[in-house]
Amino acid sequence: AQSVTQLDSQVPVFEEAPVELRCNYSSSVSVYLFWYVQYPNQGLQLLLKYLSGSTLVKGINGFEAEFNKSQTSFHLRKPSVHISDTAEYFCASTGFQKLVFGTGTRLLVSP
Amino acid sequence: DAGVIQSPRHEVTEMGQEVTLRCKPISGHDYLFWYRQTMMRGLELLIYFNNNVPIDDSGMPEDRFSAKMPNASFSTLKIQPSEPRDSAVYFCASSLARGTGGRFGNTEAFFGQGTRLTVV
Numbered sequence: 001a002q003s004v005t006q007l008d009s010q011v012p013v014f015e016e017a018p019v020e021l022r023c024n025y026s027s028s029v030s031v032y033l034f035w036y037v038q039y040p041n042q043g044l045q046l047l048l049k050y051l052s053g054s055t056l057v058k059g060i061n062g063f064e065a066e067f068n069k070s071q072t073s074f075h076l077r078k079p080s081v082h083i084s085d086t087a088e089y090f091c092a093s094t095g096f097q098k099l100v101f102g103t104g105t106r107l108l109v110s111p
Numbered sequence: 112d113a114g115v116i117q118s119p120r121h122e123v124t125e126m127g128q129e130v131t132l133r134c135k136p137i138s139g140h141d142y143l144f145w146y147r148q149t150m151m152r153g154l155e156l157l158i159y160f161n162n163n164v165p166i167d168d169s170g171m172p173e174d175r176f177s178a179k180m181p182n183a184s185f186s187t188l189k190i191q192p193s194e195p196r197d198s199a200v201y202f203c204a205s206s207l208a209r210g211t212g213g214r215f216g217n218t219e220a221f222f223g224q225g226t227r228l229t230v231v
Binding site: 034036042043044045046049090092097098099100101102103104 | 144224
């Protein structure tokens with residue numbers, strides 16, 4: 001069965017500090033991996049995606065993620081966060097057709 | 112393209128009433144997903160369609176929920192009768208699959224703005 005685990009429900013961080021949001025996936029088939037962001041009262045917006053090729057993927061707003069097959073992880077990172085990065089972040093995977101999401105991590109950036 | 116369009120944006124209804132949520136996917140996309148989001152359960156996949164055909168409805172909570180996709184440009188999610196525990200934000204998403212062997216790849220899912228349903 002295909003599943004995605006986000007280990008932290010909430011991550012508080014100070015502005016301009018680095019951040020890592022963790023994601024682990026489980027699947028019996030090869031997967032494609034995604035990170036989405038959701039701002040309050042809005043839909044989900046794609047941050048970045050891993051389909052194949054380089055394991056380091058760069059996305060919008062200065063975010064990047066690294067696909068690690070041996071550790072079945074796809075952690076999201078940003079070297080310096082802004083107040084405007086405060087949002088809910090979802091890791092997702094697709095195996096054969098189905099798009100499955102993790103439970104989300106709320107990133108709280110304070111001054 | 113205007114993106115995935117959902118209507119209504121907000122719906123308040125009384126318990127026992129029928130509720131119909133609507134979705135217009137992005138033109139040319141061949142997958143359509145319905146999700147439900149609540150604080151307690153997060154983002155749940157209810158059902159998804161491929162080329163207008165329901166592929167997996169195992170996430171539909173019970174028989175009160177039904178979804179249809181009569182053509183490539185329209186889908187509905189119906190709740191009859193509605194209950195207070197159905198209160199949630201319902202999202203529709205669409206995507207275009209490419210690749211080989213029917214793999215869902217080289218694409219991303221585009222989400223609508225959601226319908227906030229409140230059943231009182």
